[in-house]
Amino acid sequence: MKLLTSWKLFSTALFFYSLGFGQITGRFAPPPGQILVFAGQDNQSVGGTAKYRDGYVDNIGVPAGITHYVYFTEGWTNKFNRSFVKGKVDGLNEETEWAAGPMNQKAYLDSPVLDRCVMHLSISMEGNSEDKIADGSYDHLIDELVDFVKDHSDHPFLIRIGYEFDGSWNAYDPVNFKAAFRRIVEALQDAKLTNFATVYASSSGAKPQQFIDYDPGTEYYDWVGYSWWGGDHDGKAALDFARKVKKPVFIAEATPRGIFFEKEDPQGIWDSWFTKFFLHIENNQDVIRAISYINADWEAQDMWAGDGWGQTRLETAPLLKSKWLEKMAESQFVNASEKPFNLIGFPTEKPRTLLSGSYKDSSLSIESRVEDLIRRMTVEEKVAQLTGWWDPNEEKLLKDGKIFDPSFYANHCPHGIGQLGPLHNMTVEEDIRQYSAVQEYFRKRTRLGIPAIQHDEAAHGFM
Template structure:
């Protein structure tokens, strides 16, 4: 989700989603089958996939652990966890965000050229790279303009599409920004995972398939032209469990419509905020929410589908965004993800409900999952993610829904269990 980009469920999107309800139809047969079977869940696959074009792939079939997702969060984790326990493994990588925008406006390459805070924590690439020397870097690159009427000017300019607000000058300007970003990442002298237009099929980002694919391909071509061989391209699905507008996730060809091609995609990726085993916590307010807040298909079936896609295309998988949405590790409470109505919950229950399921899913699919990024932040303390008690997503005091507090160091039991998991030899940690 994140962060230096358009909010996940802004009020404008709430209105659009309401309008889209009338066009939502029943799930396709494939989605129904996924719901019934829970394909892939709980079944461990032992043989590793023979990956093709797998840049920055961890050796010996290991899985890289990354932590994120803003500089403040990373500093807190270093000070409150890593520096207090010399035996706590350091992350093998960190995640940060930036965006391409009109260079005449403040915000282009935010966090790289200047410090930035969109209400989701300060991002300062130089600071975080200094604090985690040698760590890999996963970059969420926003090339959308969800707050500007979804005209997709940055995406279309990068793709080289003239017209409808995009001039030749715009194309030159935006493409110059791409080169500036790539040179910066190349000179970082570390492994970089560039998540181009991350969550491409999240309706809140409003990417259009053809311009998105063309922009993605252009960026990969520039990586090659600059010989920036430390940069791997990452294609990240939101794994969103609803049909909305052009994002018909139950359509058989949904992923194929957005896929730029095997020759330009190094990694397939997904977000894993929601699940099935903890539905009783995250979605207990379904009856109170509008219809479009309720999953149309099983969240896990969407995640499984992306893993299957990656296996078929012989691509390694990165879980690029993950956090126990609606669970507060500091307050020991749980609430609905779209309506802030909390109740007490034990730390053991939080662990067994979300964390154990997440780590089990990674283990069960270690043939293809080779990197995982955990978002270790107090969402509720950040303006973009704050949700007032009893408020519902889309309201002025609850723009994004209830995200709570996913900091593992906020609770001793959860930190202890987290340490046990990431200390297992399967994970690649930092030094």
């Protein structure tokens, strides 16, 4: 067997270098330079519904999206003495309260004021529920979620499953977390839904290894997210991970934690927290595509009272509200008036699949697909793509007949191959048989399914 590496190495390297830096892509992500703005986190803080009309929406404006929370748990009582009933997803179809303000996702979708808003639906599995989701015990809750998303097909959903996966307060088991995440995504995909994307999100202080330990597989999520409270290193691991897997970033929760707007100097608040927040966005504009401001009176809610979370409702501080609106008027920030659905490619007829966002997704650019494929390849697979082989003993190969069996190529090319050298003096029928065997193995039986190039020269009639 002869290795034909020099021309292949040169041409492949030239192609790879010509691509430049990889593009950040993701389902329902706006174009580079555009950032979706969300507001959360409880119905009273957000407003804009029939029952609650004095929140962010009513006093600041309608954002591009709404951040909301639901619980996948049954019969569990949290430390604030709130119990979760059996048989339904808490906070999805009707109002509930678990010590963090009123929660009702359906109220937002029933509001005509919010008909241009993306829904950021965050699923908690607190109370050791990830194991019950993973083993199928909570399939009825998953079914309720699937039906809900299906029934509201006129809105896109960013679904943040098991948010803040690394948080000690959640105590998620990594194995069960990954299985639960996959089970929820697979159920949504099995329903052929076209109006959802998924978010894999940490807390503010996740460690790099935790992103690896809890990762359900990049094919299961479209975005990477994190919470940002103002720390110098908030979100660093998430940002590094997102760049590695080429996914857009969602700052899924952000608020001036520990600041009471009515008690402190507003200009000082702006110069410290808000200036730092927008600088953080600017410094990471290559990946950040969405932010969510948590507009809450934390101290008024039992879950946060006494823990120094503060009061961060923008409408209570005129100067902060004015400066926030000035920032929101900048071209990069997308609110409802900028028609976010158009920017994110919604509606779409294409359901999400495990191919979405991967190198097998034909809707992506060639550059994005190549970048994703290279990221997945092992060193052995990369080397194999830079090599080729040709056995000059053609008569023996034809006589043995092994070239018509896919296992022949499996034995010689376990990691794939860049190109196969010529075999002459075959009939048309033999050419077809060999070609079928070659691609049967390389496209269907290798790990990544990269086809092999069959090489010959025009001088031999190979046209």
